[in-house]
Amino acid sequence: MQENYKKLLTYAYNIVGSYEDARDLVQDVLEKYIALDKTSIRHESNFLIKSTINHAINFKTRQSKKEVFGEWLPEPVSFENADTRLIKDETASYTMLVLFEHLNPKERATFILKEGFNYSHAEIAELLEISTENSRQLLSRANKQLKGGKFLPQKQHSSIHTETLGKYQAALAQGNIRELEHLLVSDIKLNADGGTKVQVVKGTEMGKTATATLLVYVQQQFLLDKEFTFQFFNHQPAICFWENNKLHNCHILQLDNDGLIQEIYSVVDPEKLKNITKLSRM
Incomplete structure (x- = not known):
């Protein structure tokens, strides 16, 4: 059973x-x-x-x-979490x-x-x-x-994920819009889910400069000096922002074959984040 x-x-x-x-x-x-x-x-x-x-x-x-702020996003799961009883593959x-x-x-x-x-x-x-x-x-x-999407993502070497996450976090922390732009594809899409409690910008394709500028603004206004961890959710790399063991925001990334970021899924909904908080930090 x-x-x-x-x-x-x-x-x-x-x-x-x-x-x-x-x-x-x-x-x-x-x-x-x-x-x-x-x-x-x-x-x-x-x-x-x-x-x-x-x-x-x-x-x-x-x-x-x-009716949620932004766009309804699925509840992410981590296979590193012992409580997640899903079959990974x-x-x-x-x-x-x-x-x-x-x-x-x-x-x-x-x-x-x-x-x-x-x-x-x-x-x-x-x-x-x-x-x-x-x-x-x-x-x-x-x-x-x-549009030809695959059930599981194409396998990429973990070093690509780690490198992109590191550069992404550093650019956010430094407020370096130009460096962020270098990490994004030209038709980058940003999707955010604030649930019923947190106001966020509705997901859209804004272009590299506008997306990078918005990301830096959110970082400086809401995530500055917060602890971060790198995670994997549903086979994709992510960065999570914490304060006093409480999870505030999670960015799940979709990367292309060159390690550039194609889509960013920003989960801010407290109801979804409370389950992620049980993660064992990597």
Whole structure:
């Protein structure tokens, strides 16, 4: 049941984008399963997977996103955290979880099952109770929306991540806008999630100079002299800013093959940050 739990949690998290909600969904599925008459259930694992996936799809369909400051971003997870009970190689990258928000729940589930778990269209059809042709159509629509994005990021040497994070932190601390510009691609995108409590700028593509200027302003106004740690969330490098063991902000980066920053996901939402605070610092 322990291995089943990790797999079910991984399915649910990929679909809903929230570790806390995924945990609640899986718990609900397991509690209902315990109370069931199991005489007609031939394969426990398949039954639980199907129940979890459909429960997660229904949850995502019903879920009305809160009005938040900035843009709603998924809850990041760290595989270095012993409390994170996800299967690392079957958990989507952070960038992909953000892109999943442009899909409807069934498109999202179909893409995850096909690209993340290598299910056939026949298996997806059985799980989602649709036709194989419908499964193919859902995957095609998802791929068009995701523009060729991959479930897991292309593997990069950890030295690239460390080097870019070091230069990024140094440029922020020094307020060096020009050095920051050298670390960013020309069409850099900045996305920020302040939840319902913290006002942030809505995510947009502003260009290198405007993005670097905004980052330095935020650093000097809100993050100056705060302790920082380098982390990895959902396979991507990140820098976290702390004060008195309280996490104030987390920047998750998407890098290109040259180590330049393509996207910055700034998580400021206190509800999301409280779970990250449990991390063992690297």
